[in-house]
């Protein structure tokens with residue numbers, strides 16, 4: 001179905017380090033909504049400034065926490081799709097030091113597909129921490145009503161208010177362990193991402209609109225350092241101008257095909 005350029009395949013076959021840089025689009029076919037698609041994107045339905053900033057959490061902690069419990073539940077119900085599986089297969093075949101999974105996604109679908117190492121630029125949907133003292137809290141240590149694995153009620157997608165649990169150490173509100181707008185990324189994760197992008201042979205951006213900084217700069221960093229940059233996305237994005245080649249297709253269609261072509265005969 002896909003006609004991949006022979007030179008592209010050769011580059012992928014001989015690459016010592018490939019960075020897969022994923023965004024919400026790779027999870028779209030698992031039923032996890034993206035952020036910026038016109039109709040189904042989360043930010044078409046919700047105002048990010050009311051739900052995904054530290055100020056929003058200070059103002060309306062119950063609204064924000066309730067929305068994140070709904071998102072946790074939604075991701076829990078989703079399964080990795082063919083793109084997540086192909087990437088995991090690629091990493092298993094080549095080794096996690098040669099095939100790097102760098103994601104903006106806070107879901108755990110790369111891990112559940114079998115990726116052994118995943119760098120999460122924007123944090124992890126299932127981790128929690130105290131908004132006051134920063135103490136991290138395992139989901140299993142949260143009261144049962146706040147554990148999406150344990151509850152049998154369905155959280156309301158339209159904004160159910162659920163007061164966050166109190167931190168056992170200081171009494172502050174527990175918040176999700178994701179990076180919100182206006183917050184700094186974990187410096188170790190960010191430094192490692194810059195380094196990997198600057199030292200890889202190929203970077204493949206998959207399913208990202210390429211507009212949220214600093215993550216959106218990674219493909220340019222790779223290109224400027226001499227890497228070959230590819231993009232898999234059914235829509236045009238600002239990364240079209242950065243990528244040497246663009247595959248205009250869904251991730252779940254294109255990535256398994258690309259894997260097969262690169263590994264054929266091996």
Ligand code: APR
Pocket residue numbers: 022023024025026028029034035036037041104105106122206207208209210211212232233234235237249250251252
């Ligand atoms: N396969 C590949 N790409 C797809 C698919 C698909 N099946 N479906 C949609 N896409 C593409 C869209 O065309 C779009 O370019 O995925 C991209 C999704 O873009 P965003 O919703 O902006 O997601 P992302 O780039 O990951 O957002 C970055 O913004 O809101 C913050 O922290 C959040 O990590 C997120 C960051």
